[in-house]
Amino acid sequence: MAETFLRRRAPELFGVATLVASVLVFEALVRGGVVNRYIIPPPSDILLAFERVIVEEHILTRCRDTAIEMIIAGGASVLVGVPIGALLYRSSLWRRAMEDWIGALAAAPIVLAFPLFLVLFGRSPKTIIVMGFVHGLAPIILKTVEGLASTRPVLINVGRSLKMTPSQMFWKILFPSALPVIFTGIRLSWTFVLITIVGVEYLINLGGLGQLINELAERYDLPGTYAGICFVVMVSVLFFVALERVEAWLQPGR
Amino acid sequence: MASNMNQSAEAALVIDDVVKRFGRGQEIVTAVDHVSFTVKQGEFVSVIGPSGCGKSTLFNIIGGLLGDYEGAVKIGDERISAPHPAVGMVFQEESTFPWRTVIDNVAFPLELQGVAKSERMDRAHHFIDMVGLASFEKAFPSQLSGGMKQRVSIARTLVSQPKILLMDEPFAALDEQTRLLLGDKITQIQQQLNQTTLLITHNLTEAVQLSDRIVVMTYRPGRVKRIVNIDLPRPRTSDVVGSDAFGHYVAEIWNDLREEASRGMADSESAASRRAAHG
Ligand SMILES: Nc1ncnc2c1ncn2[C@@H]1O[C@H](COP(=O)(O)OP(=O)(O)OP(=O)(O)O)[C@@H](O)[C@H]1O
Numbered sequence A: 001m002a003e004t005f006l007r008r009r010a011p012e013l014f015g016v017a018t019l020v021a022s023v024l025v026f027e028a029l030v031r032g033g034v035v036n037r038y039i040i041p042p043p044s045d046i047l048l049a050f051e052r053v054i055v056e057e058h059i060l061t062r063c064r065d066t067a068i069e070m071i072i073a074g075g076a077s078v079l080v081g082v083p084i085g086a087l088l089y090r091s092s093l094w095r096r097a098m099e100d101w102i103g104a105l106a107a108a109p110i111v112l113a114f115p116l117f118l119v120l121f122g123r124s125p126k127t128i129i130v131m132g133f134v135h136g137l138a139p140i141i142l143k144t145v146e147g148l149a150s151t152r153p154v155l156i157n158v159g160r161s162l163k164m165t166p167s168q169m170f171w172k173i174l175f176p177s178a179l180p181v182i183f184t185g186i187r188l189s190w191t192f193v194l195i196t197i198v199g200v201e202y203l204i205n206l207g208g209l210g211q212l213i214n215e216l217a218e219r220y221d222l223p224g225t226y227a228g229i230c231f232v233v234m235v236s237v238l239f240f241v242a243l244e245r246v247e248a249w250l251q252p253g254r
Numbered sequence B: 001m002a003s004n005m006n007q008s009a010e011a012a013l014v015i016d017d018v019v020k021r022f023g024r025g026q027e028i029v030t031a032v033d034h035v036s037f038t039v040k041q042g043e044f045v046s047v048i049g050p051s052g053c054g055k056s057t058l059f060n061i062i063g064g065l066l067g068d069y070e071g072a073v074k075i076g077d078e079r080i081s082a083p084h085p086a087v088g089m090v091f092q093e094e095s096t097f098p099w100r101t102v103i104d105n106v107a108f109p110l111e112l113q114g115v116a117k118s119e120r121m122d123r124a125h126h127f128i129d130m131v132g133l134a135s136f137e138k139a140f141p142s143q144l145s146g147g148m149k150q151r152v153s154i155a156r157t158l159v160s161q162p163k164i165l166l167m168d169e170p171f172a173a174l175d176e177q178t179r180l181l182l183g184d185k186i187t188q189i190q191q192q193l194n195q196t197t198l199l200i201t202h203n204l205t206e207a208v209q210l211s212d213r214i215v216v217m218t219y220r221p222g223r224v225k226r227i228v229n230i231d232l233p234r235p236r237t238s239d240v241v242g243s244d245a246f247g248h249y250v251a252e253i254w255n256d257l258r259e260e261a262s263r264g265m266a267d268s269e270s271a272a273s274r275r276a277a278h279g
C-alpha cells in the first residue's frame, strides 16, 4: 500500500523535495555570506515575513481588488476575443490580413506602453483593466480561429447531411469542437492578463497585489517584498489549478 | 399512398448515367464514369471496387454533398443536388461528437428537428438498443472502441428513420471478426426495419454476406463492370460465410475484381517509380 502511494505521488513528492532543498541551499548560501543578504534575504526571514504581510497589509482587500480587475479584464477578453476569432474564421481575407498583426500583439510587451494608457485613462483601475484586456485579447482570437479551423471535415459533413443551418452548424458543431483549443487560449490569455495587471499595479502604485509589492519594496522591507512575491505566485498557481478543474468539469469525456 | 406503394416495389433510388470529373484542362480525373444502377425499396445493395475507383465520390453525390455532377441521382422524381431528408449517411471516418454522450449523439438529429426531450430520448434509446450499446448510453465516445463508435454513428443515422441508408465503408477500420459480427447486426437491423440500404465497401466477404445485389466497379475511370445477384437465403447470419454458395460468389466476384485491383496497383506503382525518377 505505502509503496504504491509513494510511487503514484513520486512526481509531486520529488517536486516538493526539490523546492525544499533549494530553499535550504539558499538559506545556507545567505547565512554563509556567499549571497548578499541585502539582495536576497534568508528564506527563513521571508517565511516569517508572511505573517506580517498577511496580517498588516490588508491582504484580503488587495486580493479582492486584483481579482475584480482580473475578472473584468479576463472576462472582456473572452467576450470580445471569441467573436472576433469567429469572424476571422469566417472571412479568409480578414484572416490573412489580420493574423500576423494579432500574433505581433500577442508577443508585444504591452506593459511598457503604460504611460500611453495612463494618459488615456488616468491613474485608475481603468488603466489597469484596459491594459490587461488588450494583452489578453490576442491569444484568445488566435486560438479561437485555430480551434474552429481544426474542426474535422467529416463532422462538418455530418452537419451538412443533416441540413443544418449555418447558426446550428456553428453552435452545435464548430464551437463545441473548437472548445478545447479555445480553453488553451483562455489559459494563455489569463496568464498574460494577470501578469499585466499585477505589473501595472506595481508600476503605477495603485490597487491590489502589485502595489503591495511596490510599497514593501519602497520601505526596503526585503523579506516582506519577497513574501509578497511568493504570495502572488501562490495565489496565481491556485487560480490556474482551479481554472483547470473548471475546464475539465465543463468538458466531460475529453 | 397507393401510388407510393406501387412505386415502392420499384426503385427507391435511381443512379442514371452519373459522371463526375475533378480538375480541369490537362489534369482532368474522371472519378465516376457513366454509372447507372438502381436500388429497390427494402433492398440491400453494395458497391464494391478497388481503392481510388470513385466509391466515396459516388457516396458524396448520392448524399447530396457533391452537387455538381452530370447525369442524375433520383429519389422519386427529384434529382439530388443537395442533401435529401430521405437519405441518411454513415461516413467512412469516425464521426461521433466527442463532446456528447452516446445517447446525446444518437438523439442529435431529433434535437435539430425540435423533437421534445422525452420522446427524443425514447427514440434514441430504441436505436441504441438495436445496435447493442444499451449499457453505454451515458458513456462518451472516448470511452468506446472503434467498432462501438461506428455503431453509435449508425444509430445516429437510423434515428431519423431515413428511407435510404447510405454507408461508406463504415467498418473499414475494424478487424475481420468485429466486422463479421457487426455485419450480423446490420443484417438484423435491415431485416427488422426493411431498410433500403446502399453500402460502399472494398471488402468482398462483407459485400457477399450482407447484400441482395453487388455492383462491381472498375478501377479508374470508375464504371460499372458487372452487377451480381446474391441468392443466399434470408434471414442470414455470418454463418453463411462458411457455406459453399458463399465461397462460390466470393470466387466469382474476385475474378472480376482481381483484374481491376491489379490495374490499380500497377497504376500506383508506376506513379511511385515516376516520382522516384523525378525526385
Ligand atoms: N475533391 C477532389 N478533387 C480532385 N480529385 C478527387 C477529389 N475527390 C476524389 N478525387 C479523385 O477521384 C478518384 C476517386 O476517389 P474516391 O475517394 O471516390 O475513391 P474511393 O473509391 O472512395 O477510394 P477508397 O476506397 O480509397 O476510399 C481518385 O483518383 C481521387 O484522386
Ligand SMILES: [Mg+2]
Pocket (backbone or CB within 6 Å): B055, B056, B057, B092, B168
Ligand atoms: Mg472512399
